[in-house]
Amino acid sequence: MYKYAIIILATLLIFSCGPKEKIKRYEGNIDVDSPIYLVPIGDIEDRFITALVPKLKTRFTTDVYVALDKRIPVPDDAFDYDKQQYVAMYVLADMVKKLKFAPDARVLGITNVDIFTPESDRVFLFGMSYKKGNMALISKVRMDPRYYFGGKPNDQLVIERMEKEAIHQLGKLFGLENVYDPECVMYVPKDLKELDRKTDSFCLECQKTFQELKKSAEKNPFAGKF
Numbered sequence: 051m052y053k054y055a056i057i058i059l060a061t062l063l064i065f066s067c068g069p070k071e072k073i074k075r076y077e078g079n080i081d082v083d084s085p086i087y088l089v090p091i092g093d094i095e096d097r098f099i100t101a102l103v104p105k106l107k108t109r110f111t112t113d114v115y116v117a118l119d120k121r122i123p124v125p126d127d128a129f130d131y132d133k134q135q136y137v138a139m140y141v142l143a144d145m146v147k148k149l150k151f152a153p154d155a156r157v158l159g160i161t162n163v164d165i166f167t168p169e170s171d172r173v174f175l176f177g178m179s180y181k182k183g184n185m186a187l188i189s190k191v192r193m194d195p196r197y198y199f200g201g202k203p204n205d206q207l208v209i210e211r212m213e214k215e216a217i218h219q220l221g222k223l224f225g226l227e228n229v230y231d232p233e234c235v236m237y238v239p240k241d242l243k244e245l246d247r248k249t250d251s252f253c254l255e256c257q258k259t260f261q262e263l264k265k266s267a268e269k270n271p272f273a274g275k276f
């Protein structure tokens with residue numbers, strides 16, 4: 051009889067201590083009121099932009115529009131000849147100057163050129179946001195396996211990576227900050243491995259922060275719309 055008890059106990063032990071906790075896959079959304087617009091910046095395939103809509107609609111529970119007719123070129127003066135990359139802030143400044151949307155709209159530019167910022171040691175950026183202008187920018191180029199020697203095309207992977215970066219930068223436009231939780235979408239990945247490791251979800255802490263931001267904005271007429 052006790053033989054069975056041992057088997058049951060052992061099974062329980064295996065299941066409870068089991069494989070070291072797996073990455074949590076949570077579904078964390080924030081409920082915003084303002085619309086989101088996606089705008090191609092320079093030469094990028096439309097399919098990579100339209101593919102982002104369903105996930106963004108879920109994470110922000112708002113209307114997400116693809117504004118292909120608003121496409122603008124990547125500004126030449128943003129190009130840094132030494133680095134052979136574009137200065138992200140200059141591209142963003144050009145977007146703010148040329149793209150006209152309702153004041154509360156959040157605008158995400160999507161480009162296929164390599165971007166960087168002189169203010170950071172990082173060799174490149176996946177994206178950058180300019181909160182004052184309600185605009186952000188993401189670059190697909192380093193998310194595409196075809197960028198690397200021998201890399202095979204994988205649209206699904208590229209889109210998953212773009213979704214995460216788009217949610218991160220739009221999260222910044224809606225008042226959230228970078229976090230240390232490597233699984234939260236608000237974490238700043240230093241490379242593709244870290245980008246692939248994190249989820250496309252807002253963690254509970256970020257969801258709470260957003261609720262508080264929204265609540266305090268109700269009492270402050272200068273806080274702007276969420």
Ligand SMILES: [Zn+2]
Binds near residue numbers: 229231253
């Ligand atoms: Zn978080």
